Amino acid sequence: MTSTPVDLNPADAARVATAVLAPLVAQGAIIRRPRATAWAERHQTDRTARKVLAGLRARHDGAPLVLRIGPRRLVVVTEPGDVQRLLEGSPEPFTPANREKIGALRHFQPDGVLISTTTDRRYRRPFNETVLRPEMPVHDDGAAFTDAVRRGAAAMARRLHDSGGLDASTFTDTWWEIVLQVVLGPAARADRELVDVLDALRRDANWSWFHPRDDRLRAELGRRIESYVAVPEPGTLAAAAHAAGPVTAPGQVPHWLFAFDAAGAATLRALAVVAARPEVRARVLAEVAPGVEPALLPYARACVLESLRLWPTTLVVLRDSTGPTTWGERTLPGGTGFAVVSEFFHRDPDRLDHADGFAPEAWLDGRNNADWGLVPFSGGPVSCPGRNVVLLVTSHLLAHLAAHDLRVERGRYLASDPLPATMNHFGLRFGLRVGGSAPTVEGPERRSSA
Numbered sequence: 130m131t132s133t134p135v136d137l138n139p140a141d142a143a144r145v146a147t148a149v150l151a152p153l154v155a156q157g158a159i160i161r162r163p164r165a166t167a168w169a170e171r172h173q174t175d176r177t178a179r180k181v182l183a184g185l186r187a188r189h190d191g192a193p194l195v196l197r198i199g200p201r202r203l204v205v206v207t208e209p210g211d212v213q214r215l216l217e218g219s220p221e222p223f224t225p226a227n228r229e230k231i232g233a234l235r236h237f238q239p240d241g242v243l244i245s246t247t248t249d250r251r252y253r254r255p256f257n258e259t260v261l262r263p264e265m266p267v268h269d270d271g272a273a274f275t276d277a278v279r280r281g282a283a284a285m286a287r288r289l290h291d292s293g294g295l296d297a298s299t300f301t302d303t304w305w306e307i308v309l310q311v312v313l314g315p316a317a318r319a320d321r322e323l324v325d326v327l328d329a330l331r332r333d334a335n336w337s338w339f340h341p342r343d344d345r346l347r348a349e350l351g352r353r354i355e356s357y358v359a360v361p362e363p364g365t366l367a368a369a370a371h372a373a374g375p376v377t378a379p380g381q382v383p384h385w386l387f388a389f390d391a392a393g394a395a396t397l398r399a400l401a402v403v404a405a406r407p408e409v410r411a412r413v414l415a416e417v418a419p420g421v422e423p424a425l426l427p428y429a430r431a432c433v434l435e436s437l438r439l440w441p442t443t444l445v446v447l448r449d450s451t452g453p454t455t456w457g458e459r460t461l462p463g464g465t466g467f468a469v470v471s472e473f474f475h476r477d478p479d480r481l482d483h484a485d486g487f488a489p490e491a492w493l494d495g496r497n498n499a500d501w502g503l504v505p506f507s508g509g510p511v512s513c514p515g516r517n518v519v520l521l522v523t524s525h526l527l528a529h530l531a532a533h534d535l536r537v538e539r540g541r542y543l544a545s546d547p548l549p550a551t552m553n554h555f556g557l558r559f560g561l562r563v564g565g566s567a568p569t570v571e572g573p574e575r576r577s578s579a
């Protein structure tokens with residue numbers, strides 16, 4: 130393995146730009162574009178991207194790959210050791226507040242910790258940790274969060290049994306009710322306008338610096354969030370935020386709302402595999418039992434993690450160097466961009482026996498956690514502080530929905546390994562199996578309430 134970055138020739142740089150980076154940008158880094166995501170699935174763009182990067186890694190003996198995009202120098206790493214260096218070296222000398230991310234996130238969360246200066250990060254990161262409690266598998270307010278999930282799951286179940294089906298858009302409507310209740314409280318549950326404003330700003334954010342900022346709409350988002358944070362309802366992230374620092378809170382909440390969108394997509398994809406594989410469904414249901422409230426549900430959590438490994442929602446983890454950095458025999462100037470392309474590391478057959486398979490066990494036995502290439506929630510000092518809240522909420526929703534004997538359309542692609550490289554979650558649709566066990570709406574709620 131070579132650690133000295135290598136400049137790609139123009140043809141190879143163009144292949145990385147068109148086969149690896151362009152599909153990620155086209156799908157939308159901040160909010161997915163449904164048509165582009167469907168196109169990506171049709172062309173299985175992640176498979177092509179992985180092939181291109183694997184070929185270049187082999188040819189250049191694992192050296193970081195340097196390409197020029199206009200005036201910008203971007204280094205694409207291909208070895209887990211380089212991922213570790215970048216993530217452990219954050220926020221200095223590798224800042225997460227990189228050029229492209231600031232361009233995008235300033236549209237709706239200019240004060241968010243992820244794009245903060247190192248000085249502001251010193252109080253914003255601890256603030257986020259105080260609210261989100263990343264060290265706790267089950268948050269102090271976990272019971273309130275899983276209550277919100279139970280309510281949402283019951284609503285989804287009603288739609289499923291009334292109409293015979295559940296599609297991605299129906300799922301998403303109710304998912305936002307759960308998210309609004311967890312973050313802002315029951316009074317916010319029906320505030321679709323807040324989600325619409327956030328989505329509009331996220332669509333602008335997809336264009337990063339190429340789109341002007343809509344300050345009027347951003348102020349509208351801020352007003353709505355502040356109205357809930359000012360008089361917070363107990364058992365919500367808003368209440369924890371109000372207690373931790375009412376002045377800091379409104380600037381951080383937009384990130385929490387935005388990031389829950391990815392958790393919904395991950396749950397939908399995990400549910401598709403659960404519906405296609407009776408043995409996975411049986412294991413999800415087996416760990417649901419009356420007992421301590423709210424339960425940890427390790428296997429269901431591992432299923433969501435596996436969904437995030439196979440189909441990462443953070444398509445690329447970006448860093449900019451804050452000063453000159455030496456890599457092997459080369460020193461790269463400050464301001465160099467670095468990219469960790471998740472799909473490549475997450476399914477690398479050179480490192481992972483289960484690269485294209487569904488193997489939640491690898492999260493349970495510690496194999497995946499020890500691998501610096503597997504970074505669905507990033508790693509190091511800037512890793513996602515919301516990870517455990519996400520896994521709590523999504524694992525409970527998965528368990529509730531798994532109680533129904535679901536059939537997923539196009540399920541044969543998911544019933545066995547290898548799993549498709551790209552999965553368009555917007556296209557997922559579930560029905561009830563004919564002749565299968567169809568529990569009453571109340572049944573699964575009670576069973577999985579533990």
Ligand code: HEM
Pocket residue numbers: 225242243244254257261384385386388389391392393395437442443446447504505506507508510511512513514515516518519
């Ligand atoms: C499936 C859902 C989610 C995934 C896959 C995810 C993933 C990530 C990743 C990869 C990062 C780091 C990005 C980087 O290193 O540049 C991150 C940061 C962050 N996430 Fe999440 N996230 C999710 C949901 C959430 C939720 C629901 C919250 C809050 C409720 C949250 C809060 C944060 C915060 C505050 C940061 C910034 C951390 C910092 O800058 O120090 N995330 N997330």
